[in-house]
Amino acid sequence: MTPKLHLPPFITSLSAKLLVLTAMFVLLAEILIFAPSIGRFRFVSLQEQLADAHLAILALDATDDMMVSEDLEKELLSHVNALAVGLTRPGQGKLMLMDGADVVVDATYDLREESFFGLIKDAFVTLGQDRHRVLRIIGLSPKDPEVLVEVVMSETRLRMEMFDYSWRILALSLGIALMTAALVFVSLHRLLVQPMRRITYSMIVFREAPEDAGRIIIPSRRTDEVGVAEQELASMQQSLQASLGQKNRLAALGTAAAKINHDLRNGLATARLISDRLKRSDDPEVREVAPVLLAAIDRAVHICGQMLNFTKEGTPRLDITNFDLHDLASEVVDTIGAAESVCLLVQNHIPPGMEVSGDWEQLYRVFENLARNAEQAGASVVEIRMQQEPDCLIVTVADNGPGIPAEIQNNLFKPFKGSTRQNGSGLGLAITRDLMRAHGGDIWLDVSELGGACFCLELPLGDSVTARSDQLFG
Numbered sequence: 001m002t003p004k005l006h007l008p009p010f011i012t013s014l015s016a017k018l019l020v021l022t023a024m025f026v027l028l029a030e031i032l033i034f035a036p037s038i039g040r041f042r043f044v045s046l047q048e049q050l051a052d053a054h055l056a057i058l059a060l061d062a063t064d065d066m067m068v069s070e071d072l073e074k075e076l077l078s079h080v081n082a083l084a085v086g087l088t089r090p091g092q093g094k095l096m097l098m099d100g101a102d103v104v105v106d107a108t109y110d111l112r113e114e115s116f117f118g119l120i121k122d123a124f125v126t127l128g129q130d131r132h133r134v135l136r137i138i139g140l141s142p143k144d145p146e147v148l149v150e151v152v153m154s155e156t157r158l159r160m161e162m163f164d165y166s167w168r169i170l171a172l173s174l175g176i177a178l179m180t181a182a183l184v185f186v187s188l189h190r191l192l193v194q195p196m197r198r199i200t201y202s203m204i205v206f207r208e209a210p211e212d213a214g215r216i217i218i219p220s221r222r223t224d225e226v227g228v229a230e231q232e233l234a235s236m237q238q239s240l241q242a243s244l245g246q247k248n249r250l251a252a253l254g255t256a257a258a259k260i261n262h263d264l265r266n267g268l269a270t271a272r273l274i275s276d277r278l279k280r281s282d283d284p285e286v287r288e289v290a291p292v293l294l295a296a297i298d299r300a301v302h303i304c305g306q307m308l309n310f311t312k313e314g315t316p317r318l319d320i321t322n323f324d325l326h327d328l329a330s331e332v333v334d335t336i337g338a339a340e341s342v343c344l345l346v347q348n349h350i351p352p353g354m355e356v357s358g359d360w361e362q363l364y365r366v367f368e369n370l371a372r373n374a375e376q377a378g379a380s381v382v383e384i385r386m387q388q389e390p391d392c393l394i395v396t397v398a399d400n401g402p403g404i405p406a407e408i409q410n411n412l413f414k415p416f417k418g419s420t421r422q423n424g425s426g427l428g429l430a431i432t433r434d435l436m437r438a439h440g441g442d443i444w445l446d447v448s449e450l451g452g453a454c455f456c457l458e459l460p461l462g463d464s465v466t467a468r469s470d471q472l473f474g
Contacts, residue, residue: 018188023181030173034166039119041165042126045158046111046137050149052080054141057087057149060095073097081157083134086150087141103134103152111139123162132156195226199233206237210244292338318359318438325393326352328360329384332367336375344375349385356393356459362435363459366443367397369428370455374399379452392441393459401452404445412445 056076077085077097084098109122133155141147202217209215216237219230281290329348336346367384374382379401387394404412413433429443436443441458448454 018193019181019185022184022188023177026177026180027173030169030177034169034173035120035124036116037169038127038162038166039116039121039123042123042158042162043111043114043119045161046109047139047142049080049082049137049151049153050111050139051142053082053085053151054087054143054147054149056080056082057085057095057097060097074099080151082151082153084150084152088148088150090146098152105136105152106133106155108136108138111137126155126159127162127166129155129159192226195220195222195230199229202233202237210237210241211248213241216241289338292334296335318362320357321360322355322357323360324352325354325356325386325395326350328364329367332364332371332384335368336371344371344380344382346371346382347384349383350395351386354386354393356461358439358459359435362438366432366435366457369432370397373428374401374453377401377453381450383450391461393461395457395459396446396454397457398448398450398454399452400448400450403448403452409445413443 056079059072059076077083077099082097083103084096086097087095114122135153135155137151137153139149141149199217202215206212206215206217217230217234219234220227222230326348329350333346333348336344371382374397377399379399382397382399385396385398387396413429433443436457436459440460443455443457446454446456
């Protein structure tokens, strides 16, 4: 028994994967935004440091000797959080404010030479430091582009400000990621995940009881790809249910045929005994017809034994022999011509000596079925012709009847659908196709030169038929 399937729990479902992936992609986007943001933040902070240094050193301009007291100098440097400040104007000397202590500079950065990726790299170098560095910053003053300012400063405060900014960005990013992920999750869950779960659930419950019409999915009114998938699934389920119904009817037909087969064989056996007596009749016409009648009865007995083949799965079993195709067609002509109630002229144009390999009885059924179909459709003439190809024979059975209506040509070889008669079962051509394919060939409808229907039979030459028979039944 096939185990019952269930939809996966949320933690392993498509919804959970969608939620996680959405949050990850949003965070990745925020990281890509954070990198240039932190680089810009550091650059702006250093520019502000240069601007403050420029304002602080202007205090020297207010003195006559360009000198200030040591206490004022320390206060100015403390105000701008610097260890030393230098200012250079075009055509003038350099003004300096600096603490008396000797300072060892760990790194120098010239803001005039910074690039986009350079700013990002320097920002991550600052964030990754585990010691207090002393930096020398060189750049043009934001207050006056002609003034060059130099600042010697500790990196500690800058690094703390960058960490504070990073935490704010991280909190904002997490908020945006969660909100975006939730919105995208809800949208995609309703647009894709829920319909997919509905389609999956429909397939699961339909597989459990495909004969139940109530388990066929009802397509929504959506016109997108999901709507198309729902419509196609409903169509496939309906077709499968119809096919299963046909299989059930065929199984019932096979059961009924098996029950009546014994009685039918007894009746045919009685008819054969009477036919044997007809062979000894004094009437020459009766003696002439008797062999044809005996052959028909024997064939009917054989068909009774083979009529269950169509209701069983698999390819019809073949009894491969070598025989003259002309003789087979001639027997069909004799059988049709011996029936007084049949007004049909069957002409055999297959040349004598055309030996083929196949099942005589099954191919006889094919030719006789096509001829009788032509007679029942209203044809008066049927021509059997042959054309030899390098690896096969193409036998045509053409008639001068009304032809096959266009509306049933697509279902011509489908059981219960391809009948050309009002009360026909639609099994004749379906069985014919199965028999031809069992021989490794096929059958198709063509245009008849006589104005009616023309069926083309592809029959592989001897070795191909034998090889295929061994492959199927060996």
